[in-house]
Amino acid sequence: MTEYLIRRLLQSILVIFLVSIAAFGLMHAAPGGPTQMMISPGLSPETAAVQKHNLGLDKPVPTQYVIWLKNMLKGDMGNTFKNNTPVGDLIWPAVKNTLALMSFSWVISLLIAIPWGIYNSTREYGISDQSANFITYLGFAMPAFWFGIILQEFFSIKMDWLPLSDMYSMEKHGDLGNLFMHLILPSTVLILVNLAGYVKYSRSSMLEVLEQDYIRTARAKGVPERKVIFRHALRNALIPIITVIGMDLASLVAGATLTEKVFNWPGMGRLFVDMALAREYTVLMAITMITAVAVVLGNLIADILYKLVDPRVQLGRKGGKA
Amino acid sequence: MSDLNTATAPNVQNTDPVVTGNAPLPPTGKPPGPWKIVWQKFSRNPFAMTGLVVLLIFIFVAVFAKFIAPFDPAKIDLMTANLKPGVDGHWLGTDELGRDIFSRLVHSSQVSLLIGFSVAIIAVFLGSILGAISGYFGGWIDTVLMRLIDVMISLPSLFINILVMAIFGTKLLYLILILALTSWTGVARLVRGQFLQLREMQYVEAARATGVSHSGIIFRHLLRNASFPIIVNATLMVGGAILSESGLSYLGLGIQMPATSWGLMLSNSQEFMLTNPMQAVYPGLCILIVVLAVNFIGDGIRDALDPRQKNTRRRLAKWRKNFSKSGI
Numbered sequence: 001m002t003e004y005l006i007r008r009l010l011q012s013i014l015v016i017f018l019v020s021i022a023a024f025g026l027m028h029a030a031p032g033g034p035t036q037m038m039i040s041p042g043l044s045p046e047t048a049a050v051q052k053h054n055l056g057l058d059k060p061v062p063t064q065y066v067i068w069l070k071n072m073l074k075g076d077m078g079n080t081f082k083n084n085t086p087v088g089d090l091i092w093p094a095v096k097n098t099l100a101l102m103s104f105s106w107v108i109s110l111l112i113a114i115p116w117g118i119y120n121s122t123r124e125y126g127i128s129d130q131s132a133n134f135i136t137y138l139g140f141a142m143p144a145f146w147f148g149i150i151l152q153e154f155f156s157i158k159m160d161w162l163p164l165s166d167m168y169s170m171e172k173h174g175d176l177g178n179l180f181m182h183l184i185l186p187s188t189v190l191i192l193v194n195l196a197g198y199v200k201y202s203r204s205s206m207l208e209v210l211e212q213d214y215i216r217t218a219r220a221k222g223v224p225e226r227k228v229i230f231r232h233a234l235r236n237a238l239i240p241i242i243t244v245i246g247m248d249l250a251s252l253v254a255g256a257t258l259t260e261k262v263f264n265w266p267g268m269g270r271l272f273v274d275m276a277l278a279r280e281y282t283v284l285m286a287i288t289m290i291t292a293v294a295v296v297l298g299n300l301i302a303d304i305l306y307k308l309v310d311p312r313v314q315l316g317r318k319g320g321k322a
Numbered sequence: 323m324s325d326l327n328t329a330t331a332p333n334v335q336n337t338d339p340v341v342t343g344n345a346p347l348p349p350t351g352k353p354p355g356p357w358k359i360v361w362q363k364f365s366r367n368p369f370a371m372t373g374l375v376v377l378l379i380f381i382f383v384a385v386f387a388k389f390i391a392p393f394d395p396a397k398i399d400l401m402t403a404n405l406k407p408g409v410d411g412h413w414l415g416t417d418e419l420g421r422d423i424f425s426r427l428v429h430s431s432q433v434s435l436l437i438g439f440s441v442a443i444i445a446v447f448l449g450s451i452l453g454a455i456s457g458y459f460g461g462w463i464d465t466v467l468m469r470l471i472d473v474m475i476s477l478p479s480l481f482i483n484i485l486v487m488a489i490f491g492t493k494l495l496y497l498i499l500i501l502a503l504t505s506w507t508g509v510a511r512l513v514r515g516q517f518l519q520l521r522e523m524q525y526v527e528a529a530r531a532t533g534v535s536h537s538g539i540i541f542r543h544l545l546r547n548a549s550f551p552i553i554v555n556a557t558l559m560v561g562g563a564i565l566s567e568s569g570l571s572y573l574g575l576g577i578q579m580p581a582t583s584w585g586l587m588l589s590n591s592q593e594f595m596l597t598n599p600m601q602a603v604y605p606g607l608c609i610l611i612v613v614l615a616v617n618f619i620g621d622g623i624r625d626a627l628d629p630r631q632k633n634t635r636r637r638l639a640k641w642r643k644n645f646s647k648s649g650i
Contacts (some may be wrong), residue, residue: 014469085536143569152592276488277491288477
């Protein structure tokens, strides 16, 4: 286990390192790149050169990368070009806001999806199962942001029941009730999208287990159906579900770009789009790295959980179940 | 038409005395090929067939958009702005710049279908080749490719798309390329997995023994046998690409004016929610219908390929239910 952990950790660090090279290279491959962004257009060539030197942009790209990496490891993410504000001041509040939205909708969707999926697996092709199927098709085929717009049009504009967008109303910052009202619409969108995947997944995971021989044995020896489902089947069916959940952990930090944009939610996704449009490279790099770390960590946690809940899995062996 | 049922047809050639009269006789004529069997199952699936018909209609509309659209989709005329549906031949009314909404919808279908299909084709091509090489040869090529995929999937693809479109500029070609470059990993993994299984088969060994080249084995033997799951994956990818395009266009990082796309129309409509709420409904519905159609087709193909037939499962579920009700 320890050996596996160490190897897996080293692998994760390698992936993050490669992501950083790729992202840095991508941004510097852009026509003009950061240089063009940082130098004001009206400057004379001499002043521009001085400014370039001050910002360290006259050094070769690999050197710049090493400098950037060193600063990043020290926790210094740099400043924005426009206002020279530290990147951290932009990102950490955004992470907090995203976390609020995503964890709220995520927990609710899991609480609905897993019991629902289990129920549907015991009544295949029943009404409940068919409606879950319908939601799944809808959730996979519908642009989520469009659903958000439709919700806004109906609940905010036509009925005026819920706030249209943003996280708090004017002068109500920090008010939890107000935050909750603002959470309802965006999390409805996210819950629908999440449900589509999770219900389907927990249903099929459960069905797979229910077809196993030991379930038939349990039924044959007269174990009550309730006990078969909860004691014998559910425990084993949860294992793959946990893996999927672990893989989605990253989205709690990375956010839902389109939904945040539709509801003007001041989170990571919206920040990323706004900064991409403004070409703030330092912020983009920072968000990219944070997201990559979150994804890799999420996968790592999923793998470890997988090992912990399922003693059959032999991690680290090639061609194993992991 | 030689159906599977021909098995029961009288067979003149069969004179084998061991076979008794009632036993099913071997089929006459050529046995139906795998494609034919798949089509037979597919065409009996009402959802899949509906999807196919709907998709064909959309393709027809996209191809003949010029003749179907009653107005020029990009023509701005402020005198006829915000017309109600049905006024002056504008079936769905006009938007805030006086452009005919129906014509814009019709022309948008071109962009969506073009992107959907070209992204799927490029991604499948790239993914199958790389996955095939990775799975067939293994070794360091496999390691390098798998690490590359690890790097690619450690960022949400929407992030990469936004980044590239913002940095390199919003051209249709870039849009197609980046969508393809962020969606080939699934196919590559799938093909690799299939190849890891298939390359151990005896017919591969036989082919190798008779001196078939590596590329011959990969393309003629292995890729053909892996083609069904690839096709299912490709179909579902079309829908994904259409959704991604709409999202990027909504963010202002996809299709640009004066061209139109459903996503662009949506981003436009949000500003005019108060004056014309229906403007947001139509483009989204179009996306929903097309993607739904494509997904139905994909699922139809998958079910047709699945030896465990859905109907059997359904019957089994019903039987189980009755059984548990009976209280034995």
